[in-house]
Amino acid sequence: MSTTNLENKNVPTVLIVGAGIAGLMLGILFETIDIPYHIFDRTSAIRPLGSAMGLSSNTFPIFEQLGLYKEIMKFSIPFRSTEIFDSGLHKLGSINLDHRLFGYDNALFPRAKFHELLLKQIPVDKISYNKKVVSTEEKNGKTIIQCSDDSTYEGDILVGADGAYSGVRQSLYKHLDEKGMLPKSDLDDLEIGYLSMLGIATPKNPEKYPQLKGEATYLTNVIGTDKTWRAVSLAHNQISWSMGIAVSKEEGQALRFKNSEWGPKSNEVMIKGVDNLPCPLGGTMGELIEDTPKELISKIFLEEKNFLT
Numbered sequence: 001m002s003t004t005n006l007e008n009k010n011v012p013t014v015l016i017v018g019a020g021i022a023g024l025m026l027g028i029l030f031e032t033i034d035i036p037y038h039i040f041d042r043t044s045a046i047r048p049l050g051s052a053m054g055l056s057s058n059t060f061p062i063f064e065q066l067g068l069y070k071e072i073m074k075f076s077i078p079f080r081s082t083e084i085f086d087s088g089l090h091k092l093g094s095i096n097l098d099h100r101l102f103g104y105d106n107a108l109f110p111r112a113k114f115h116e117l118l119l120k121q122i123p124v125d126k127i128s129y130n131k132k133v134v135s136t137e138e139k140n141g142k143t144i145i146q147c148s149d150d151s152t153y154e155g156d157i158l159v160g161a162d163g164a165y166s167g168v169r170q171s172l173y174k175h176l177d178e179k180g181m182l183p184k185s186d187l188d189d190l191e192i193g194y195l196s197m198l199g200i201a202t203p204k205n206p207e208k209y210p211q212l213k214g215e216a217t218y219l220t221n222v223i224g225t226d227k228t229w230r231a232v233s234l235a236h237n238q239i240s241w242s243m244g245i246a247v248s249k250e251e252g253q254a255l256r257f258k259n260s261e262w263g264p265k266s267n268e269v270m271i272k273g274v275d276n277l278p279c280p281l282g283g284t285m286g287e288l289i290e291d292t293p294k295e296l297i298s299k300i301f302l303e304e305k306n307f308l309t
């Protein structure tokens, strides 16, 4: 096993673990100020998974400066309010989220489109795939990461942008714990509150959903007793949807680490349990699921935790 030294300049080299939204965004910023960096991700290829994501209006100045604002707007829709219903689709209320006074709208878009745009800004030789980081260490003032394929890389600064189950964080915590410096609450497990399934439908018959003609998104949330679901009109005649089934503390503990990666895993059973739910945009949630390519439906656990360090 030999260690690859990525240093190529007389300035610190940054190792970024995770090519998600955070890791790519940091890479783009380093690109603009010429800081050497390299991004490592465990996936073999980026797949267009996920549902809708939103950016709040106050984040847009940075995208304007990076020349990406207009590009983001090509696949986005303004996001100005959200409507809340009970499981019989009786309206419980709405929340006004109109932030136009900051100079921009909030925006909603398919996460995959935004991710693809960020990825395009990073030179291909600055990302390595199939690099699952399993441990990190500090030696002689350098940071070293070890990947599951036994490769190691050396740099000066390490950034963990590897999501909720961050291996970098776990490694850092192990070192801090050995030194007695880790707050006890940081050792507690992530709590899993919901099992969630989601995707983006491209309805065969968009006329069925008049909300798709709106200038801004029609964002709906339904709150049932043990389930929540959501349907959201997006740009270009698409509808993002998601549904969550509440899990007990015990179920959550049993599920932990079973499915921490986004992807289409055994969704059929869950689909059967939710396809008759009424969709606030019309029809049933099952009809939206039918209009979504199966390989792009993700099932994921939604976890909660505030870390102190």
Ligand SMILES: Cc1cc2nc3c(=O)[nH]c(=O)nc-3n(C[C@H](O)[C@H](O)[C@H](O)COP(=O)(O)OP(=O)(O)OC[C@H]3O[C@@H](n4cnc5c(N)ncnc54)[C@H](O)[C@@H]3O)c2cc1C
Residues within 6 Å of the ligand: 017, 018, 019, 020, 021, 022, 023, 040, 041, 042, 043, 049, 050, 051, 052, 053, 111, 131, 132, 133, 134, 161, 162, 163, 164, 165, 166, 167, 168, 262
């Ligand atoms: C495929 C996918 C789809 C998503 N879809 C949605 C969505 O529709 N709506 C929404 O609100 N949020 C979604 N999320 C979550 C959302 O992107 C993040 O919660 C948020 O943007 C924070 O981004 P992040 O970069 O910190 O983490 P993430 O976006 O979770 O990215 C983490 C990255 O780190 C990589 N990684 C993890 N562990 C390791 C390791 N040990 N070694 C190397 N690489 C590792 C992962 O492959 C991933 O690319 C999705 C995340 C993913 C990965």
